[in-house]
Amino acid sequence: MSLLEARNIKKSFGDTNILKDISLDVEQNEVVSILGPSGSGKTTFLRCLTMLETVDSGSISYCGEKAVSTEGGKCVYAPKNDLKRIKGYYGLVFQNFNLFPHYTVLKNLTDAPVTVQKRPEEEVTAEARELLRKIGLSEREDRYPHQLSGGQQQRAAIARALAMKPRILFFDEPTSALDPELTAEVLGLLKELAEEKMTMVVVTHEIAFAREISNRVIFMDGGYIVEQGTPSDVIDNPSTDRARAFLKKLQAQAEPGRQSLHPPVDDN
């Protein structure tokens, strides 16, 4: 049984079809990276999977429990109580962290487990401190989010998601709001999680990182999954022109590209 089974997801905003027909299964302990050009629908796809957005048709189940199904062209969501339980199976880490500004770092981690999951506060606090130790923020548990660097904020946001003990964790470009020097610390944490066999789906533009941690890489474009396979298949030997062009552009940006933003003065 797959942890996540998404079949034939379709989603449009008004007249524009964003997701045309996307299916994705994720197994326990699998790390899946999603690549694709801007506007290809990666965020929309994650938002549909995490039910921040409703799908137009298709089906989604977590751990064998149906959250959405489509029968006879009609899309039906599970009853409220079932959905509430299913939502407990996954977590989402946002591009811009979205920590709660009025809570301390520790409280950001403990509030939902205590008030939503109704777990005992001492136990939750102890676990949260352990998580903070792991991400290197023990010293900062009483700080407020605005007192942290971007990288620290994103690590705290990841810890907040982990404190809920999800079975699968989604990341939407977790490092794209960060300076390059802060990116590494967050990617390092993701790598650790991958080594601990956390099941993850990561939308990212960091190719080297995707190659290193993923079991599977997916290339999305124009509302479809264009290619998928092992990192070496998709990244090193893409079979479609679109993937090739996209990867080439990304690599160009990643390596000497940065300098090309500032052309030498003597060109003028």
Add this chain to the structure above:
Amino acid sequence: MKKIYMIAVSVLLSIAAAVTALPAGAGASPADNGTFTVGFDAEFPPYGYKDDSGEYVGFDLDLAQEVCNRRGWVLAKQPIDWNSKDMELKTGSIDCIWNGFTINGRENDYTWSIPYVDNSQVVVVKAGSDIDELEDLKGKVVAVQADSSALAALTSEDAEEDDLALAASFADLQQVGDYNSAFLNLDSGAVDAICLDIGVASYEIESRKGFVMLDESISTEQYGIGFLKGNTELRDQVQETLLEMAADGTFMETAEKWGLSSSVCLDKDTVIQDDTSDPSKEEEPLWEKLLYIVKSLSEGLLSSLAIFFLTLLISMPLGLVVAAGRMSKSKLLSAIVSIYISVVRGTPLMLQLLVVFFGPYYLFGVRTTSAYRFIAVIIGFSLNYAAYFAEIYRSGIQAVPRGQYEAAEILGYSAPQRFFRIIFPQMVKNTLPSITNEVITLVKDTSLAFAVSYTEMFTIAKQVAAAEATIIPLFTAGVFYYIFNALVALAMNKIEHRMSYFR
């Protein structure tokens, strides 16, 4: 949480309904509940005004007290806004108007007692001015009190030809709110003369220095007690006792006490001509006067504080309910709430207070009482401020980034948890500066309760100013408001500081 607010609101409304309903039918006649409520303009000495000890006193109130003593009634003295006197009478919040109330020109508007004072309208000018007779008023600026007998004598349809011509010869006929401001105007030269009742003129000339009365008078007129048209039963009772008092000399004694023996006209045979002996005190030292002013205002301040805190207590949570309605997914609810907000924001608060106070009678025929006055003030203020707070809350909520809702949603918070744990604290922080503004405005707005004759600090300041013939009380009231607001600002500053731990 929402439930609590709903309960609070409905409790308030039912209290209002209960108070309104209780004396229904009883307010009509004092015989039913034994209370005789006299409506009077508390800025009209010597007939009815606030004296140095803060009591409402005067010739008319003394007469009313004696009538009540003899009849075994309890006297309730109700100072009213003169412009609202008819509404007060019709709604039953007062039983009669007894206040140097001129019959002439209003013969058919009330059920009248026999006249007990015959009064003339005279002209007061600054001592040593070049105005000696009526003719000299040509081209001058003349002041009268709004809706006063002098105004009627000079401009109403029933006015004498001579008087109309006289009024036409003035450069301007200015209406002022009360005699205190009229005399301040005259003193400062903003007006050249004041037309007013002879009784008031004598009193004012006595207590102020440097004014004189012209020998020529404009008109003669009579005072009576005005009852609701058709209420002859109560009129007859009061009048019978008044005649009794005239017969046994009590009436004349009272008139002498107030220096009105030359104007009263009941039982003229027994009139003893003597100098108008002023019953009032000798000059008191300034600090005693100040002490009295501060003491009077402090009492009024309690009423202002009551309005302030009750309004905040009700309107701040009520505003949340209104904001919820405004942002509701139901188009109908949202539209209704929008209309409510725009009406409240688009009309003067003073008008809203009048509607809440007089509305029950004029819209639904429900008679109200004096006790409803305070409730009306609180309802009016709360409804008004709830609308403003609702708009502030709404913008504060909308300023919270979408990501906060989504993060809370992903973490599984229920909708109420999401609002009260995550959004609300951020909203409060976003809106604190606007809320501070609103609270400071409320401090000053409490003075608008005078519109329905609720005696808060500013009303008392005006009354004391009129009685003492000085503007010190108004100035002192200003100082009080300023201190009140300084404290409010300090408190809000503290709260803002306490909220600065996050961004």
